[in-house]
Amino acid sequence: KAGVTQTPRYLIKTRGQQVTLSCSPISGHRSVSWYQQTPGQGLQFLFEYFSETQRNKGNFPGRFSGRQFSNSRSEMNVSTLELGDSALYLCASSWVGLAGVETQYFGPGTRLLVL
């Protein structure tokens, strides 16, 4: 099976702009989660989508939003970019194994630089 893919891999934007990142999960996975990774804050959970519905949400401002399509592909959007939004954005898809335990499979990430 193909792994989780994320596009684009690298992105440079300026303050005030908005950006959309895309994630294609592993075939058959219905849950997609997004994470932000920075040197200062580490890996932080943004939100999770399951069957086109947001199931979990982290502590990020409303400028960060996401959605999931019927084919499980997901996008996240960041509006009014700030310098502090520069980070590696990771997407993970998951399936539920035995006893309802989820295993997450991560993509390579999109590295966003805000100037």
Place this chain on the structure above:
Amino acid sequence: DAKTTQPNSMESNEEEPVHLPCNHSTISGTDYIHWYRQLPSQGPEYVIHGLTSNVNNRMASLAIAEDRKSSTLILHRATLRDAAVYYCILITGFQKLVFGTGTRLLVSP
């Protein structure tokens, strides 16, 4: 979110076993213990998980203390490719993953 405590860094030589500890004294009865690792310039990668019994897979072994307040990830023969940050995470059901700072494993040839 249940918390875990891990050493900031550990060192090992290639071909030697590595024991990565994790303390989780406030673990609840429904928390599964998961381990992920993140190699340089890559997204995190699932390693192993367990509930009460020790677990083995092709990547590693997980030894869980009888009181479940601590666990140890065991890499039987470290390779240079095992150099990564290892995260110990407690999860119940469909909770989100909460990553701590993890343990940076350095492997010397």
